Amino acid sequence: MAHCERASKPLLQCLRNTYSRSVAGVQLQTRAFQSTASVREPEAETPSQPFHKAPDPSLVTSPRLERRLLRQGTAPIGSRRRRAALQDSENLPFEQLPYQCFQEARKILLADREQKLKEIEVMRQRLARQEALTDQESGGAKAKKSRVTAMQLHLERLKVLADINDPAVKRKFEDNEGDMSKPIYRFLADRKWREYRRKILVQRITQMNVVPDVLPHCDPVVDTKLYFGKRQVQAGEFVDAKLSTSAPKLDVQIFEGGEKLVTIAVVDPDVPNVENNNFDYKTHFLAVNVPISATSTKVDLAQLLEDSQVVLPWLPPVAQKGSPYHRLSLFIMEQKDSQPLDFAAFKAKENNRDNTLLRTLQSRYHLKAIGAHLFRTQWDDTTLEVMKEIGFDNANVELRRKRVEPLPYKRRNPSSFR
């Protein structure tokens, strides 16, 4: 708290002084245009309530108050440094900040935005013309399709470029107020996800060998978060058996426009098979035709429709005592052209938990993995209880390592010894 306040103090003092000294006459005028209310005003209205009793999410800087706010369910806005700066600021609208250089720079940015908007208009018209053409006129269906997709990509790019330099957009995104139906906020969210969270996810699924074991290849393009109850589970975390008895909730954020239909599967590739001395696969959950879009991200696996979506309902994962940990890998797979699969046929065919390989499903129904997540289970204090609850066969059997018989002693090449 103290650091950021100290850091922002000189700037703020400078700002206040210049403002009051040089633009004192203009102050009232600018105030009149101001759209947002001054921060100081509500405080003045309620002097009876001290700040620490009712902290303002846009002004709070102490970690303790921040934590209290978070517990109440409101996240403090932006960064702590920004909130500290807001405490002392006049709360001027961004466009009216009294810096000449700043205003000149804004002019350039605004001109650039105007140009981009014109380009977008031109591109839209060209795209419409191209789409209106018949296949013969544009030289074959394939050529037309490639041209149209290239144009659409360029249009999306222009839409992002028009807004990317807007400080108000940046601020809104940082305050988590971005509207995900707009391309610019999707672009910013995607970039932020790729900077850290996606790297962690890819590292986990490759280091724990989920990717060659369950699926041959996966390039995650959607951000997936997994919750058991209220608790968020990081990729690869160990989850207690008791906690995972009920189906998890997902938060699937896609960064493209439009709605997609996806198949969601949870597969355990580590079921011990004592007879064959190797490991089996088990499907713990399978659902098809789940709609997701950039704005509707929440998927509760327990709330999906029994008669049109859930093929295999949630089976609580348990690990036998002594067995190596189980990796429960969750895959979100895009259905081809976002077309719904035939639920009845799917359910009739894929009703076996044990003998369904995700690789087979992928090739059979032309699915494409776009998201992944992972958690692990091992034997813990609550496992036995859960095993009895779900009627696990070998609840009272534990696995022990087989003794390794040493090789018989063999004198190697005795003639060379003295």
Add this chain to the structure above:
Amino acid sequence: MFKPRVLTPLRALERAFTPTIRSTPTQSQSLLRTLSATSTFPKTTPTPSLSRTLLPFTQVRHASHASQGTANQHSRDPAGKRLGAKRSGGEYVVTGCIIFRQRGSLWFPGENCGMGRDHTIYATQSGYVRYYLDPLKHSKRRYIGVVFDKDEQLPHPRNAPSRRKLNMTPVPMAEGVEAQSDLVASVDENGVHVTDAEAVKAESGPQLRPGYMFREANWEIGRAAEKAGITAMPHDRGNRWLAWRKRQQRAERAAQLKSLKGKKKASKK
């Protein structure tokens, strides 16, 4: 290229002077001889003086120095460390079997292999040894791996699911606390009889322990706090006040011990 052109005038000069030069040495030698005979100057030739100015500190190692130390040269040669391959490619190994001993990581552990503290490569599964390169994993490293089938090749394709073995047996789970017994000795006219005390359910209180005492078993004493429901306060990193108090106490105790130590020494003296 320069040589002929530069040398031609020199050669011409040489040709012009040769007769005189050829004639001179005898004269000069005789002249020198007369000089040395007449004067007390030390006889100096121009060449040695030149070499002395150019290389003033040339060291000379005489035979007496060079010969020293050769007699013990062989004893400095250390014993061989028996490094190298202990199991060749295709040979059967069991879990824990050492495959390669090395200094530094000349070879890296591949499939089903591990690397020890001294870079020794050992098998973590029973199977057949393979020495191989895996350019997709690392362009330069050489790997040692173990495969389960005799005709299996390494490296596996990138997308293939990994081949694993369970190597475990199912055992009925042990339930509750097992009865524990102790040795008891009884003396009568026939001699000393050492027998097992009857197995007592360990939770049933004190029993005869070695050393002829009735008390609870050690493991039970260790669990006394747990049974009584006493729990230690969970450690809180943020509680700096408690941390400070503990640190103070430790420092005080250390100071006390230190002072005692000093007194002891003083009394001895």
